[in-house]
Amino acid sequence: MSVRISVLCENHTQDQYLIEPLVRSALVALGKRKALVDVKPIAKDARGVDQLLARMCEHLSRWGSPSTAVLFVADADCKDGSSGHEDRRQRMLNCLA
Numbered sequence: 001m002s003v004r005i006s007v008l009c010e011n012h013t014q015d016q017y018l019i020e021p022l023v024r025s026a027l028v029a030l031g032k033r034k035a036l037v038d039v040k041p042i043a044k045d046a047r048g049v050d051q052l053l054a055r056m057c058e059h060l061s062r063w064g065s066p067s068t069a070v071l072f073v074a075d076a077d078c079k080d081g082s083s084g085h086e087d088r089r090q091r092m093l094n095c096l097a
Contacts, residue, residue, distance in 0.1 A: 003027065003035035006063040010052040010074040012041035019073050038067075049074045053095050 007023055009015040016039040027035040040063070042051050052074055063070050 003032045003068045004066065005035060005037050005069050005071060006059075006067040007037065007039045007071045007073060008042055008052065008059055008063075009039060010042065010049045012039065015073060015075060023071065035068075049091070053091070056095070 005023060005027070007019055009019055020037055020039050023037050023039075024035070027033075027037070040059075042055055042059075052072060056072060059072075060070060
């Protein structure tokens with residue numbers, strides 16, 4: 001059975017170069033050397049965790065069927081939980097719960 005992983009990044013322009021090799025390496029470690037990893041933007045001009053969260057259902061309905069798994073990736077810009085910034089990690093977890 002072939003494996004197809006769709007990955008949606010909150011900052012596709014920069015994160016795709018880091019995320020694709022990481023996901024590919026994880027799949028190789030799991031014995032899935034021929035898995036297809038497809039990193040997709042949230043939308044043509046969209047970026048940021050707010051837009052990623054707002055479009056999760058849309059992307060699951062679009063990419064969930066042809067994919068073995070859909071991964072949502074948010075880097076939170078190293079501001080997660082810092083003074084004056086919201087806890088983006090917790091917000092993502094709350095949204096998924």
